[in-house]
Amino acid sequence: MRELYNALPDDRPITTLCVVEDLNKCPANFTAVSRTHDQDIDADLYKDGFFKRVTRYICHSKVAGYLGYVVEEIQVVHDKESCPSGYTPISTTMDTNQKAFKKKLICFKAVPKNVAKQVVTDIIVLSSSKIAPEGFTLAGEMNGLCLCYKRTTATSPGSPPGSSAASLPYQVGPHGEASDRRPSQGSGRLYPGVERPSRPAPAPPVGGGGAAAPLHNPYSSGGAAAADTYEASHSALYQVPFVLNKKYTNTHGAVREPTPSTPYKSAQLVESEYYYSFSLEQDVLPN
Template sequence: MLNSLSAIRRSIHGNLPDDRPVKSITLVENISNCPQGFYPVSRTYDQDQDADLRESSIFKSSSARYLCLSKTEGLPNFVVSELLVINEKDFPPAGFSLLNRTSDSEQKAWKKKQLCYRLVNLKNTKSAVTDIIICSRLKKAPEGFIFAGELNGVTICYKMGNVQDSHSNTCQTPQIPNRPPRPAPPPPVGNPTYPNLQEDDHDYEILLPGYPQPRPPAPLPSTGPINSTQTMNSGSSNTAMEGVPFIINPKFLTSANASKVTLPVIKARSMQQLLKDYSYPFTIERQT
């Protein structure tokens, strides 16, 4: 019983008119390659026949052509407002785009006719295309539809609908979510030199007031006339390393390893000794 009710609901839902505007159209050679978010116009409106838009030829049968529509994919806030069939050598009207290739095989759509469409912003229109049909026998648009043109022996028509409701639903201003609360500060670790920052927004650590402040550097001696460059490079400004305390982290100075901490002795060398020990003639490199 439940399965039959579900089937009835699905059947009713599938037969309800979909008045949402068409946002994008495309063309495929194989109907099974209809892109995700699109649905194919697979049957004709008047005869319920195969809605293949291929060109007929007495010498060779061309590949299939199926029109696919989407009401969810495409440019944001843009909808299809008009369709038009033109000759191959005609230029599309201003604002129209050509549907000139298949999306699955990148083949040319047709040789004698072309289908073009116009996209408009929802803000600039009150109506848009809500349905596209293909008629195999009718040579004019059925009631409620607009004639777009004939293409390879069939008639392409489209239906217009009011898009104000969909526009208001689509263009609602999204609500900005509230920011999550700031995390609580970590508990103090008892380090007197590097205190925790609590609620401050600084990205650096602040030394305690009792820590000795570095003395400003002495000004550079002037050996000639003072120019603007020397004025900018005078000792009135501190370098990036000024004020950084070079001390060992207290966590390494425990009673167990305090006696093991030793600093390397740097032996002073003259320029002659450095050239003698590290001289390299680059003989091999010059030969190659």
């Protein structure tokens, strides 16, 4: 089963990138691109020196990096050029803290997942071809090798593949919440905007009038302050007053008229009052 799982394509978004000098020192939760996609040879992105071999391998992770961020795009730029706005340069190796490359620089753009339009899901290196395979985008050339990445449309958490916020029938804010903007007249959209309350919920009554006691929080052991903190962040009924209907109480809080009760019915009484034989339905069924 694990072999089958590993054979399936991993379409999770890449969350961060790094460069290492030694493949054996690839960080935990990272995957090194060690072989080229087209010829299955060493995917070293560094040009060897005169006296010793220097190696550089690009690695990617789908769990590390800043929480909630995903890689949206990758570019290879000349080291004399400034890194594009919003991009992060990979200037040093992760394992040895040496300069990553000469004359070239790999930069990637990481954005919050809930605002990403497209996400990078795979990275490959080409040794002979200069054209990115179908479904991949060419990021640039590194010492005769081509760095390519695969992008797919971003999906919100819990949504099926291929869905996006743009396909929702109502407005969605930048952090996934419903938009506060009112719809234009006659827009015809379903749930075009969620109106937020103009004032906070009323405070619970101080006392009298049949007011119920405050909600008890069994998970809090830090006193009233901790209970208020828990209920304010977890309870949908926080600050909702609980009082008895006024028609059942007088001005002094005493019960004015009896509360209506539901008459008890035995199983035999219920059976006799509501029994139905379904004989008509059975007669019309085909034999």
